[in-house]
Amino acid sequence: MTKGLHDCxxxxxxxxxxxxxxxxxxxxxxxxxxxxxxxxxxxxxxxxNDIKTDPATVFRIIxxxxxxxxxxxIQLNEGKFRYEHASKKDHHHLTCxxxxxxxxxxxxxxxxxxxxxxxxKKFLVKRHSVEFFGICKQCQR
Amino acid sequence: MTKGLHDCxxxxxxxxxxxxxxxxxxxxxxxxxxxxxxxxxxxxxxxxNDIKTDPATVFRIIxxxxxxxxxxxIQLNEGKFRYEHASKKDHHHLTCxxxxxxxxxxxxxxxxxxxxxxxxKKFLVKRHSVEFFGICKQCQR
DNA sequence: TGACAAATGCAAATAAGTCGCATATACTAA
DNA sequence: TTAGTATATGCGACTTATTTGCATTTGTCA
Numbered sequence: 001m002t003k004g005l006h007d008c009x010x011x012x013x014x015x016x017x018x019x020x021x022x023x024x025x026x027x028x029x030x031x032x033x034x035x036x037x038x039x040x041x042x043x044x045x046x047x048x049n050d051i052k053t054d055p056a057t058v059f060r061i062i063x064x065x066x067x068x069x070x071x072x073x074i075q076l077n078e079g080k081f082r083y084e085h086a087s088k089k090d091h092h093h094l095t096c097x098x099x100x101x102x103x104x105x106x107x108x109x110x111x112x113x114x115x116x117x118x119x120x121k122k123f124l125v126k127r128h129s130v131e132f133f134g135i136c137k138q139c140q141r
Numbered sequence: 142m143t144k145g146l147h148d149c150x151x152x153x154x155x156x157x158x159x160x161x162x163x164x165x166x167x168x169x170x171x172x173x174x175x176x177x178x179x180x181x182x183x184x185x186x187x188x189x190n191d192i193k194t195d196p197a198t199v200f201r202i203i204x205x206x207x208x209x210x211x212x213x214x215i216q217l218n219e220g221k222f223r224y225e226h227a228s229k230k231d232h233h234h235l236t237c238x239x240x241x242x243x244x245x246x247x248x249x250x251x252x253x254x255x256x257x258x259x260x261x262k263k264f265l266v267k268r269h270s271v272e273f274f275g276i277c278k279q280c281q282r
Numbered sequence: 283t284g285a286c287a288a289a290t291g292c293a294a295a296t297a298a299g300t301c302g303c304a305t306a307t308a309c310t311a312a
Numbered sequence: 313t314t315a316g317t318a319t320a321t322g323c324g325a326c327t328t329a330t331t332t333g334c335a336t337t338t339g340t341c342a
Contacts, residue, residue, distance in 0.1 A: 018338085018339050019339075020338080020339070040329090055329095055330085056330085056331075059330060060331090063330095079328075079329070080329060
């Protein structure tokens with residue numbers, strides 16, 4: 001049993017989710033990928049690693065993860081959701097509309113704005129989604 | 142022929158889209174609503190106003206509008222798109238997770254960030270999506 | 283180890299959106 | 313004003329993303 005797997009088991013127990021092979025495998029992809037990933041990609045990964053699961057199960061797993069705060073649901077103006085491990089520090093994405101590459105940028109400005117929104121609008125911000133779309137360095141050549 | 146209708150016709154001609162009843166009606170809902178609206182709501186409105194159309198047509202209309210820059214596609218972490226008239230000045234939304242109300246806030250901070258992104262990351266931002274979710278004033282009581 | 287709740291697999295259902303094709307309609311130019 | 317043409321629409325089928333019900337399996341914990 002590797003350290004990696006052990007950590008993931010802990011993570012599941014802490015949110016009172018049973019430790020199952022499918023869940024460990026999904027946690028595994030999320031860690032390996034480190035970018036917002038869609039369900040189809042997760043399923044491909046599981047298949048490639050001979051972990052037999054049903055798509056419905058993967059959807060259920062990801063939903064339980066999101067409910068428990070293990071993952072965050074993200075939308076990049078596609079007709080589907082992507083997911084990212086919630087342990088990543090506050091950050092946003094730069095999505096290249098040409099090659100699809102997704103870069104991260106740190107979030108060191110939204111907090112101020114949320115304070116402003118609270119003062120001016122009396123709206124209590126609980127979460128935000130900040131996404132940038134454009135052309136990445138490589139594709140500008 | 143009302144002034145309203147005439148304006149909408151102009152808007153369509155300017156982007157080389159033929160002026161049809163369905164398109165005028167969709168432009169009409171978009172103006173009346175003034176908030177990001179989903180396809181189902183547009184269809185409901187058309188039905189309520191006895192404008193006979195097929196859902197496929199509405200999807201096609203909205204897509205052509207978005208391609209021509211008449212509307213903007215927006216995602217509020219639902220499994221679908223919403224659309225908003227592009228003539229609205231740069232702004233973002235505050236979506237209440239309790240009652241669903243959508244408020245606007247003006248955008249007077251993102252421009253700076255895009256300059257920073259360009260300098261630091263050499264990523265050329267072409268558009269952004271900035272959404273806040275939380276609890277609105279009314280629902281905080 | 284056995285019981286029980288929770289997780290999974292499978293199949294079917296739903297929702298959002300797309301596509302092909304035949305027909306209808308808006309625009310253009312005569 | 314009208315005929316011709318390109319475009320838009322309606323309809324039906326289809327795809328993709330996601331959900332749900334239900335029977336079965338599997339973690340967990342005493």
